[in-house]
Amino acid sequence: MSQSNIEKFDYYAGVILARLYEAFPFEIDLDTQAMADELASKNPQPKGSDELAFVGAVLDFLLEYDFIKASPLVGGSFSDVRLTLKGLGVLKSVPPSIDQKHKSNGELLKQAAQSGAKSLLANATQALISTYIQSFKF
Secondary structure (H helix, E strand, O other): OOOOHHHHHHHHHHHHHHHHHHHOOOOEEEOHHHHHHHHHHHOOOOOOOOHHHHHHHHHHHHHHOOOEEEEEOOOOOEEEEEEOHHHHHHHHOOOOOOOOOOOOHHHHHHHHHHHOOHHHHHHHHHHHHHHHHHOOOO
C-alpha cells in the first residue's frame, strides 16, 4: 500500500527539520537530488514517483511558511539552509500530547530520524505541526 502525500510529507519534512535542528545554528547545503535518492531508498515509492519534485515541494512549503530560510541554487538545490526563529521555536516546544520527559519536538524528530523509524518520524512531524497550528487563535 502506498503512502498518501500527507504521510510522505510528514516523513520528508521530519528528516529535513531533524537535520536542520541538529546543525543549528549553522547553515547547511541541501542537495535535493541526493536527498531524494536517499529518502527514496529508505522509503520505497511506486514506480513513476517523482521524489525530486516531492523533496522540492516540501522545501518550498517550509520556506513559504517561514520554518526555514535558504538560498535556492540552479538545479533545485539550496544553500545556506537554516531554521528560522519560528522553526526553532516550534522545534524547541514540548508537545503536550507526548511530553516524554519534556523532550522538545526537535529532540523527538532528531531521535526518530536517527532510529530510522518512519512512523515515529511522521508522528513527531505531525505533533510539531499540530503544536504550531494550535498556537493560532481561530
